[in-house]
Amino acid sequence: MLENWVVQPVCLPLVRRRCHVCASDGFRTSGKFRVNAHHKLIDAWLLALCTTCGVTTKLTVMERMTVRSIRSELLDRLHDNDPSLAAELLRDPIVVRRNRIALDWDNAWRLDTGGSDHLDREVIDVSVRFAARIPVRPVRLIAEGCGLSRAEVERLITDGRLVSSVRLSGKLSGDFTFLLKC
Numbered sequence: 001m002l003e004n005w006v007v008q009p010v011c012l013p014l015v016r017r018r019c020h021v022c023a024s025d026g027f028r029t030s031g032k033f034r035v036n037a038h039h040k041l042i043d044a045w046l047l048a049l050c051t052t053c054g055v056t057t058k059l060t061v062m063e064r065m066t067v068r069s070i071r072s073e074l075l076d077r078l079h080d081n082d083p084s085l086a087a088e089l090l091r092d093p094i095v096v097r098r099n100r101i102a103l104d105w106d107n108a109w110r111l112d113t114g115g116s117d118h119l120d121r122e123v124i125d126v127s128v129r130f131a132a133r134i135p136v137r138p139v140r141l142i143a144e145g146c147g148l149s150r151a152e153v154e155r156l157i158t159d160g161r162l163v164s165s166v167r168l169s170g171k172l173s174g175d176f177t178f179l180l181k182c
Contacts, residue, residue, distance in 0.1 A: 003124065005145055006112045008131040009105075012087055015048050016102040017057065024052035026104070029090070031083035034058060035075075042067050044078050046086055046095075059099045061089055091133050109134045113145045124180040135171040138164070142178065156180065 015027040027048035036043045042065055045058035061078075062070070077085045089095050090103060109132075128141060142162070143153045156162035164178035 003126045004114060005126055005128045005141070006131055007109055007128065007134055007136060007141065008112060009087065009108055009134060010110050011108050012083070012090060013108045013134075014051070014104040014106070015059070015090070016104050017048075017100070019050040019053065019055060019057070021055045022050065022053040024050055026051040027057055029059075029086060031086035032081045033061070033078045033086075035078050037067065038064075040066055040068075042070065042075075046089055059089075059095065059101065061095060087132070105134050105136070109136065111141055111144050122182055124182070125177070126180070127175070127177045129175045130173060133173040135173045137171050138166070138168045138176065138178070142168075142180075146180065 012029050012031065015029060016025050017027055018025055019027070028051055029046055029048040032047045034045045034047055043063055044061040046061055048057050048059060049055070050057070067075075074085075096103065124146070126145070128138075139150050139153045139157075142148070143150045146153075148156075153162065157168055161181045162168070162178060164176060166172065166176045168178070
């Protein structure tokens, strides 16, 4: 029987960027935006606060765009400080690259295994789905979902008792399946 696990975000990730005031490298965003219009041109930023000193930094979302080129729904979401829009923009590789930031997803996601008791079966077939593009080590997910240590999961991979069509070392942010023979 195929089990379905889901990796879900529980909050916005920590933004990794050097603070110009205290040299810290962590910023927390609450989903607030600043929108500034210059006649027919508009700029928008996502605001983030330094986790150490509290100084605000602006992450560029759009720069010098004509107002008519922006969908009214997007403009409304910016003005309403929509937290789901902040999450979408932080996952956008263009925004991440433009602002030269990295995202730290530690403690910003959870694994939902559906509460099934799978430890009493000989073979466990699991499909892992990501609700958002969150880079996580598969070994960590499997260890957490099965109640094992990471070393035990590594041993199962080495012994050939844990198999998958994807490479289980490194980080993944896309759906995958694995088979565990207890």
